[in-house]
Amino acid sequence: MSSRKHNDEGFTGLEAAIVLIAFVVVAAVFSYVVLGAGFFTTQKAQQTVHTGVSQATSAVEPSGPVSIHSADGSTIDNITFYLQLAAGGSPVDMSKVTYTVSTSQNVQTFTNASVLYSWVQQNQPIDPNQGLHAGLLNPREMVLVSVDPGFTAAQLGVNSPFVVQVNPPIGAALPIARTVPAGLTPNQWYEVY
Numbered sequence: 001m002s003s004r005k006h007n008d009e010g011f012t013g014l015e016a017a018i019v020l021i022a023f024v025v026v027a028a029v030f031s032y033v034v035l036g037a038g039f040f041t042t043q044k045a046q047q048t049v050h051t052g053v054s055q056a057t058s059a060v061e062p063s064g065p066v067s068i069h070s071a072d073g074s075t076i077d078n079i080t081f082y083l084q085l086a087a088g089g090s091p092v093d094m095s096k097v098t099y100t101v102s103t104s105q106n107v108q109t110f111t112n113a114s115v116l117y118s119w120v121q122q123n124q125p126i127d128p129n130q131g132l133h134a135g136l137l138n139p140r141e142m143v144l145v146s147v148d149p150g151f152t153a154a155q156l157g158v159n160s161p162f163v164v165q166v167n168p169p170i171g172a173a174l175p176i177a178r179t180v181p182a183g184l185t186p187n188q189w190y191e192v193y
Contacts, residue, residue, distance in 0.1 A: 018035055020030040059171035060097075061086045063193040066164075066178050074153040079164060080146045081176060082120065083137065089171075091136040096169040099147055103162045105155040156184055176183040 060083045069078035099110045120142045137143055156162055159182055166174040178192040
């Protein structure tokens with residue numbers, strides 16, 4: 001009979017090291033997955049916030065006065081105002097902007113085809129067709145918008161409040177509320193407040 005004893009003490013340390021390394025590898029993989037999911041969630045939350053802000057704010061803003069014209073002294077035949085990009089706004093395709101003129105008596109919507117644009121300020125290099133420019137409204141540019149509402153004197157006459165709502169393709173609508181003066185002279189322009 002052999003009295004040889006098996007000594008397993010050397011294997012115990014090696015087994016513990018293997019188990020420890022396995023735990024470290026599993027923990028590293030798990031933390032990588034958790035961090036990746038966290039970064040993905042943070043990125044999606046940031047995109048959601050930016051999208052919400054861009055949809056809640058208007059892409060354009062008025063610049064300067066709103067003016068009206070009366071050819072006959074009783075009806076308004078032209079409403080003009082300047083538009084520019086809102087601070088930090090992305091370029092706006094002016095061919096997709098619509099305008100709604102509303103009073104207590106009438107509501108009318110106008111598309112790009114029935115509105116006249118005059119590009120007052122444009123970035124360099126200047127487009128050779130600047131007067132006919134119907135493209136993007138970029139930062140540091142300004143456009144004069146002219147709308148002929150076609151309302152009667154009863155619908156939009158003296159002392160009539162009206163709202164011109166600018167509807168850009170992206171972002172919230174921009175309402176511009178004004179009131180026609182108490183008296184109109186034929187062939188005169190009026191700044192309205």
